[in-house]
Amino acid sequence: MLSFENDYNVGAHPELLRRLGETNFEKHTGYGEDELCRSAAEKIRAALGCPEAEIRFLVGGTQTNQIVIDGLLKSYEGVLAAETGHVAAHEAGAIEYSGHKVLTLPAHEGKIDAKELRAWIERFYADESHEHMVFPGMVYLSYPTEYGTLYSRAELEAIAAVCREARIPLYLDGARLGYGLMSREGELSMRDIARLSDVFYIGGTKVGALCGEALVFPRGGMPAHFTAVVKQHGGLLAKGRLLGVQFDALFTDGLYERISANAIDKAEKLKALFKEKGYAFFLETPTNQQFVQLRDEQAEALREKVRFSFWEKPDDTHTVVRFCTSWATTDEELDTLAAIL
Amino acid sequence: MLSFENDYNVGAHPELLRRLGETNFEKHTGYGEDELCRSAAEKIRAALGCPEAEIRFLVGGTQTNQIVIDGLLKSYEGVLAAETGHVAAHEAGAIEYSGHKVLTLPAHEGKIDAKELRAWIERFYADESHEHMVFPGMVYLSYPTEYGTLYSRAELEAIAAVCREARIPLYLDGARLGYGLMSREGELSMRDIARLSDVFYIGGTKVGALCGEALVFPRGGMPAHFTAVVKQHGGLLAKGRLLGVQFDALFTDGLYERISANAIDKAEKLKALFKEKGYAFFLETPTNQQFVQLRDEQAEALREKVRFSFWEKPDDTHTVVRFCTSWATTDEELDTLAAIL
């Protein structure tokens, strides 16, 4: 069935599969210490303009978030995040499982606000009993956000400034980073991301890979014995080559950007389509996730012909649903959707 | 200096010290398996009218909360609490440290609302992706609350009903239970507390003891091998007798209620005093904590003569402060305060 359910419902970009096949019988040592991982890391460093970046490939997003947050925080520290942030809302408590509180900030279409962040931190240290509270040890944000929105350059710079002032790292979850970079409204390049954050990851799972996220410490500072930390969290892949070869392909000849651009092109067409047909947007975004508001019976009828995600019930008679495009979305799929609408 | 800073700033009720001395050279086995603990538990069962209650004495409130919550929850469950609840705000992340998220509900002068609780749970199970979220595994509330307020009988019954419907335990933090029981507006007896909650604790630290809380499972259901659970959390006191003898004294001849009543009498006088002198209340409560709103310079001046707690800054020129009475507050102290005001 036609599906805009999410951006991880097909396999990998064919070039990645081709490279997987090509290297299949090469013998490589395990645990990410192989040539393919080394090559991929080198290409990412070049793309970021960060020769000193430390890079590690992990399997998935929640795992990466848990390892970074638990790996960098002291036991008495928590991570500040939007109340809609993935770590706050949709990781089944993976952060708390590792011992840390997610300290929530108001979300503005998925984004946190630098002023509110600063105020939170000031209030914390002004409280005489703050030794009885959870210390702010890191700021987490996602780019694009879980709502498909993007921070402007000024917004991200303001947040980064607060973090540096407070001497806490800024961690950027780039599960859908490619879609933010290629957005027509995106103001930030990969080099900006590397410059403004202290640690971030480049999402592979949602941008062309079978699995895999590239965790980057752009100016170094990866915790000592990070292999042990990753192993301890159950995140060390024996055949690290599987991640290496995919990121090597994604960062060869600009493939990552090129396939990300497709998701944006298709999202723009999809938006036009919905508008043309008179649908109301709950949230129209500059990236690959679009939130459409349907009447309940409309949603029911549509669900028989196309897959999408339920988002929320704004009232008793309407439903907000999410349509995702991806690197793999085709014009044919949009034509079929047009016919359905 | 005169102090209304909190309700744990003196030692123990003299009767408890007397009994400590009296039993000092009796030989008792360790870890709460002694005659004094047994006797105390028996007296509490009688006071609650719960012959089958299972009771354990622990040293402090945060420890008790951590042990109960971690001991009863599955790893994927969190505890629902008011955003101002002690477990949410003032335990330095002790609940998250033990692996569980505190799921916050709006606080209404420190209280949660049964309707909002039910709505939260319904929304959770209606969400198609709730397996990626933290399950509601328990409801936590404090009686009196951190704001000195009390649930009415109807309010607590409504919350208990939601819990039973959702098949999750209701845990009542009674750090200041005595002050709630003896409040002139309190509608609930100790037997009501035992009937409506699934597990609760009777606070000793703030009500006459040097330390100690009596954890009660009124209808049984203490987790198996609870001694091991307590030990593992670092909460097993070698000389459990120290807790047993104090609770034995508190539950002999109604001492617990009697000394709690003193805090209420003194709080009523204190309220009258502030009103008489024209002070504005931020929150006037039926228990032993009173929240007064002062002009900043007023607060400064007062701070030189009497100790109280800073609570919050409602605006740039005012300060909300807390005055606590306790089982030990005397008329002389109130007279001195009157003179100062």
Next chain:
Amino acid sequence: MLSFENDYNVGAHPELLRRLGETNFEKHTGYGEDELCRSAAEKIRAALGCPEAEIRFLVGGTQTNQIVIDGLLKSYEGVLAAETGHVAAHEAGAIEYSGHKVLTLPAHEGKIDAKELRAWIERFYADESHEHMVFPGMVYLSYPTEYGTLYSRAELEAIAAVCREARIPLYLDGARLGYGLMSREGELSMRDIARLSDVFYIGGTKVGALCGEALVFPRGGMPAHFTAVVKQHGGLLAKGRLLGVQFDALFTDGLYERISANAIDKAEKLKALFKEKGYAFFLETPTNQQFVQLRDEQAEALREKVRFSFWEKPDDTHTVVRFCTSWATTDEELDTLAAIL
């Protein structure tokens, strides 16, 4: 360079890659709820003769061990394992990270002994202070062991009997299960494994897959909300299909057994080769790992021409090394090794 370093130094069996390619653009829902996972699980159930088995696909071995052990144990329970068991020795404390002690038993060429296990449990319960100790909550063993050895039918039955008597689950780590099943000395079929253990996993990573382990509860009993448990441990793969399609291929037309048999054939040849050339075995095993004792200078010389693993230093002048075969080992590789030796 020629390599017998380990059994995960090439990619996947070509049939798995072919199926990955073939299904690449099928749209599948995420998190293991897809048709490919369902089909793979169905085939495994058939192979086990366990129609009621509950099956989940996870990415790697340490992750699987952590999730099973933490998912099944109470907080005050630990897991009994050989002191050489993977969970005891080589998971960077992943089990302790999740809060549980690994209780060690003596290892006999990697195996635990039923009598020693029973004695351990009896001694534990006989100790009057056992509530101050870590309860035995599960038995872990690996088949084949980390030393390439195998339990006989009688040995495994005796261990299973102790577990049932003590009412604790027997968990079998089958990272190299195929190599145990196809060993010429192996007495146990996959159905025997399913019958004798309470939970086990069928290793994919070391037996033909890019990654992936199939966790099996042969008679049901998977913990409730296991998706949340897996997510919380960072182990939920978005594109679960990657695991499903590989196990579907492995369990089609007996591929798993067939490719496992190759490792055994090649191991037998490798053993013959070493013997023929007069090398001493530290441990000659019936599976795909062989432990050869070399003089230090011999080891040095060999290392220049072929990769293998350092195992241990038995004395000052010798080195024990490990040679692994796998599903991918070829006769040509053995010929080259013969020439080198």
Next chain:
Amino acid sequence: MLSFENDYNVGAHPELLRRLGETNFEKHTGYGEDELCRSAAEKIRAALGCPEAEIRFLVGGTQTNQIVIDGLLKSYEGVLAAETGHVAAHEAGAIEYSGHKVLTLPAHEGKIDAKELRAWIERFYADESHEHMVFPGMVYLSYPTEYGTLYSRAELEAIAAVCREARIPLYLDGARLGYGLMSREGELSMRDIARLSDVFYIGGTKVGALCGEALVFPRGGMPAHFTAVVKQHGGLLAKGRLLGVQFDALFTDGLYERISANAIDKAEKLKALFKEKGYAFFLETPTNQQFVQLRDEQAEALREKVRFSFWEKPDDTHTVVRFCTSWATTDEELDTLAAIL
């Protein structure tokens, strides 16, 4: 009944009770920030000759061990301890609960050996796969040990030297420190302990107090925000004064040493008594714990007249039992025991 069951079966030394009563109605701020704690810490610093020592009072031993170990270790580090060490054997997994493995060393009458310790560490770093193992992050030992034995000056210096070489802290559990200091064979003063260890605690619970241990970082280095760390582990006592006043008394006019000496005097008499009556020692120690080997029927008979601890069954017809003296043991008790024997 006459009891030599353990060294925590009576209350507190009368002087501590007297001071508790005397200070009972003084108003003190909470959480160990009070004058009594400050005074006690000052006296301990003087006794240690460590003006820069950082000191914190905690409630019990397991709690202290958990907080120190978890507070100082990185997540991927474990603590090295004798296999008979309290943290290894009798804390219900409190160390593992906090995420850390206890790495065990052979115990020689409860003691670890510097050479074996060094060898363990060398072997660890020599292992090529040590990033997949638990790093040695601290050495734990108890003085006296759980077997009542004492390290000689040379032994402790050798262990301390290994720790410094390996750059890992040496943590000394002094639950019974007083009894080690006053032992007739004890070679180490409190100043030696402070000089040779990096962190240690002075036991109160077993040496005259109702509860309480004084944790000492003799040359500073207490982890930042230690209050938050303690709170998070559930170990922050509201009325910290209870601990402060007791240690203040114990460290006034040498009370701690004086009352410890009584336990040693009585232990020497007890040993003489058993010898005189022809009993066999399983382990005769220079401190307050004596291990006597009885025929099973002898043990049975004795148990009716005096309480002691079961220790172990060396064979089918004998039982090893422990007799403890303490600061509170009297000559009358020994006379009664003599009559019984």
